[in-house]
Amino acid sequence: MTSPTACLLIIGNEVLSGRTQDANLKFLATRLGEIGIPLREVRVIPDVRATIVGTVNEVRAKYDHVFTTGGIGPTHDDITSECIAEAFGVPWEPQPEAWRRLESHYARQTPPGDFNAARQRMATMPRGVVLIDNVISLAPGFTMGNVHVMAGVPRIMQAMFEALAPTLKGGPPVVSAAVHANGLMEGRIAEGLADIQARYPDLDIGSYPYYRPGGGGVAVVAKGTDSDAVKQAARDVLVFMRACGGQPIEGEPD
Amino acid sequence: MTSPTACLLIIGNEVLSGRTQDANLKFLATRLGEIGIPLREVRVIPDVRATIVGTVNEVRAKYDHVFTTGGIGPTHDDITSECIAEAFGVPWEPQPEAWRRLESHYARQTPPGDFNAARQRMATMPRGVVLIDNVISLAPGFTMGNVHVMAGVPRIMQAMFEALAPTLKGGPPVVSAAVHANGLMEGRIAEGLADIQARYPDLDIGSYPYYRPGGGGVAVVAKGTDSDAVKQAARDVLVFMRACGGQPIEGEPD
Numbered sequence: 280m281t282s283p284t285a286c287l288l289i290i291g292n293e294v295l296s297g298r299t300q301d302a303n304l305k306f307l308a309t310r311l312g313e314i315g316i317p318l319r320e321v322r323v324i325p326d327v328r329a330t331i332v333g334t335v336n337e338v339r340a341k342y343d344h345v346f347t348t349g350g351i352g353p354t355h356d357d358i359t360s361e362c363i364a365e366a367f368g369v370p371w372e373p374q375p376e377a378w379r380r381l382e383s384h385y386a387r388q389t390p391p392g393d394f395n396a397a398r399q400r401m402a403t404m405p406r407g408v409v410l411i412d413n414v415i416s417l418a419p420g421f422t423m424g425n426v427h428v429m430a431g432v433p434r435i436m437q438a439m440f441e442a443l444a445p446t447l448k449g450g451p452p453v454v455s456a457a458v459h460a461n462g463l464m465e466g467r468i469a470e471g472l473a474d475i476q477a478r479y480p481d482l483d484i485g486s487y488p489y490y491r492p493g494g495g496g497v498a499v500v501a502k503g504t505d506s507d508a509v510k511q512a513a514r515d516v517l518v519f520m521r522a523c524g525g526q527p528i529e530g531e532p533d
Numbered sequence: 534m535t536s537p538t539a540c541l542l543i544i545g546n547e548v549l550s551g552r553t554q555d556a557n558l559k560f561l562a563t564r565l566g567e568i569g570i571p572l573r574e575v576r577v578i579p580d581v582r583a584t585i586v587g588t589v590n591e592v593r594a595k596y597d598h599v600f601t602t603g604g605i606g607p608t609h610d611d612i613t614s615e616c617i618a619e620a621f622g623v624p625w626e627p628q629p630e631a632w633r634r635l636e637s638h639y640a641r642q643t644p645p646g647d648f649n650a651a652r653q654r655m656a657t658m659p660r661g662v663v664l665i666d667n668v669i670s671l672a673p674g675f676t677m678g679n680v681h682v683m684a685g686v687p688r689i690m691q692a693m694f695e696a697l698a699p700t701l702k703g704g705p706p707v708v709s710a711a712v713h714a715n716g717l718m719e720g721r722i723a724e725g726l727a728d729i730q731a732r733y734p735d736l737d738i739g740s741y742p743y744y745r746p747g748g749g750g751v752a753v754v755a756k757g758t759d760s761d762a763v764k765q766a767a768r769d770v771l772v773f774m775r776a777c778g779g780q781p782i783e784g785e786p787d
Contacts, residue, residue, distance in 0.1 A: 293739055295572050296707070297562030298754060301555075304577070308551030318549050323558070323575035326739075353720040354740040355727035397723030432742065453550070466607040469651030473609035485547055485580075486608040488686065500552060 282450030282504070283343035285316045289323040290331060290359050291349040291431055302433045303348045310440060315449025315504070316344055326350060331362035339366070339426055344447070346440075349431030351420065353397040363423050364405035374404040377419050384417050412442040451504040456513035459489070459498035459532045460525035468497065471519050479512045481505060489532050496525075498532055536704030536758070537597035539570045543577040544585060544613050545603040545685055556687045557602045564694060569703025569758075570598055580604060585616035593620070593680055598701070600694075603685030605674065607651040617677050618659035630664060631656040631673050638671050666696040705758040710767035713743070713752035713786045714779035722751065725773050733766045735759060743786050750779075752786055 287307055293299040301323070308318045319342060324330050331350075339345050350359030364371035381402045385392035401418040411420035411427065413435060420429040420439045429439040465488045476484045482503035489495050499520075501512040513529070520527035541561055547553040555577070562572045573596060578584050585604075593599045604613030618625035635656045639646035655672040665674035665681065667689060674683045674693045683693040719742045730738045736757035743749050753774075755766040767783070774781035 289575075291739075292737055292756075293741060293754070294558070295562055295575065296566055296709075296737075296756060297559050297564075297572075298709070298739075299741070300559045304548070305551050305554045308549055310551075312550055318551075319579065321543075321549065321575075321577035325573065352740070352742065353723040355723065355730050356737075356739050393721075395720065395724065397727075398720040400723075401720075432744065434744070455550075455552070466649065466652040466655075467647075469607040469609065469654075470649065473651075476609050483546055483550075483610075485545075485552075485610050486606070487547060487553070488606065490686065490688070500547070502546075502550060 283316050283448070284319045285311050285344040285346060286338040286342040287318060287321045288334060288338065288345060288347040289321065289349060289431075290326065290347055291323075292325050292356070294323050294349075295325055303431070303436050306433070306437060307346060307440065310444070312453040314444060314447055315452045316447060317453055326356045326358055328358060328362055328365070331359065332366045335363060335366040335426060339424065343425060345426045347426065347428050348436050351401065351418070351428060351430055353401055357400070359428060360400075360404055360421075363426060363428055367405055367407075367423055369406040371403060371405055373399070374402055374408060374410070374421070376410060377402040377404060380417060380419070411439045414438050414442070453502055453504055454506045454509050455500055455502040456509050456529075457498055457500045457531045458513050458517045458520065458527050458529055459496055460520045460527040461496040461532075462494055463497050463520060463523060463525035463527075465497045468499075468520060468523055468525075471523070472499065472516070475512060475515050475519065478515070479503075479508055482508055482512050484512060484516070491532070496532065500531075537570050537702070538573045539565050539598040539600060540592045540596040541572060541575045542588060542592065542599060542601040543575065543603060543685075544580065544601055545577075546579050546610070548577050548603075549579055557685070557690050560687070560691060561600060561694065564698070566707040568698060568701055569706045570701060571707055580610045580612055582612060582616055582619070585613065586620045589617060589620040589680060593678065597679060599680045601680065601682050602690050605655065605672070605682060605684055607655055611654070613682060614654075614658055614675075617680060617682055621659055621661075621677055623660040625657055625659055627653070628656055628658040628662060628664070628675070631658060634671060634673070665693045668692050668696070707756055707758055708760045708763050709754055709756040710763050710783075711752055711754045711785045712767050712771045712774065712781050712783055713750055714774045714781040715750040715786075716748055717751050717774060717777060717779035717781075719751045722753075722774060722777055722779075725777070726753065726770070729766060729769050729773065732769070733757075733762055736762055736766055738766060738770070745786070750786065754785075
């Protein structure tokens with residue numbers, strides 16, 4: 280069974296300028312792996328209309344799912360939603376249910392908030408969307424075709440993703456097993472590791488040196504959808520590391 | 534004066550799977566802004582030959598500089614270097630100076646280390662490279678055309694970048710000024726902020742809500758190469774936030 284694939288678009292000048300450390304990639308990569316929709320590519324792009332429209336159209340044709348983060352707030356630099364409409368060639372118009380939710384939210388505030396033009400933008404969406412609930416700050420995300428449009432603020436994005444997740448149909452989940460050995464050098468194990476990788480062509484076996492005060496080592500991670508093969512490959516790595524004079528330990532280094 | 538542009542390729546399954554939190558994007562984005570070579574796009578791609586070759590060729594034609602991180606170690610999943618050779622259509626062959634450095638390094642170890650086939654891979658490079666020194670772990674990175682190939686481990690990457698930086702010719706540095714106000718909501722200031730942005734078309738004015746225990750607020754950042762305009766725009770934002778009933782403070786929130 281082939282797993283569906285995913286691409287993440289991180290939209291925002293603040294990530295490209297170094298102002299903001301992205302915290303969404305790791306969360307989504309992990310959750311998508313668990314769900315069985317492995318992340319195949321990530322792009323970080325600026326708040327520039329032609330770039331967003333062109334990139335969305337390129338990647339939505341290439342991957343089964345596209346997730347976007349950022350650019351759906353009320354300010355002038357929040358242009359993701361209107362760019363999605365342009366990419367799909369549909370009108371960008373008030374979305375009745377989102378409008379109702381936001382309008383009544385501001386009316387309920389004491390004193391009543393102003394459902395002004397800027398806030399109305401958050402209820403304006405491409406025609407034909409399905410809303411993604413936002414239990415944190417109300418203004419919803421949306422799915423348009425195979426593109427899932429979410430907020431950039433991590434805890435809002437995470438809440439939106441968990442609202443969306445039950446509707447996503449994944450392949451077999453990706454599982455992994457790690458082995459690490461302090462003091463063992465990557466260059467010492469590289470050739471034998473290539474042999475182990477060759478014996479498990481369906482797994483992804485990665486080697487990651489690490490550095491710690493007082494010395495480092497190397498961690499090896501086997502990953503794939505066949506959990507028996509993953510366990511056996513990790514076992515083979517452990518036996519091989521021992522043969523290289525290392526003292527391997529199961530799991531990732533602390 | 535137009536600034537040269539940069540693209541970053543983060544190469545590695547470990548970032549796409551969520552195993553590893555990338556720490557290179559923020560560093561490079563910040564340093565490239567200071568040098569005056571703003572980062573325009575980032576892609577995270579897997580250790581897959583066709584993907585690396587195709588992506589390198591696409592982005593090196595589009596941007597003045599391409600920086601890559603990851604995939605230049607000794608193991609089977611370290612394929613960046615040979616992919617760069619393929620992308621440029623040149624042989625991948627022993628690089629004499631890199632070879633000399635690594636060979637003598639392992640010969641000097643007690644007991645002498647083995648300059649084995651895996652380690653020799655780290656001294657095998659596309660024909661025509663210029664080496665990038667590595668004061669941390671010796672094995673050099675390299676520049677091929679407008680593509681700068683660096684390690685993925687953050688402190689090695691940072692050392693390589695600082696070795697490379699004096700050779701990079703940037704435009705005017707990007708400077709920024711921030712203002713923030715606790716308790717002020719983004720939707721309240723959005724329209725006035727769009728007016729300020731319209732008055733400074735050469736600046737990038739971004740609005741970023743933040744959340745803290747006990748309440749959040751909004752931070753606004755003005756960015757550009759004209760430092761007087763940046764200061765004046767930040768001042769305008771501060772005055773405007775005050776008019777909205779906020780108590781703005783210069784700088785980013787803690």
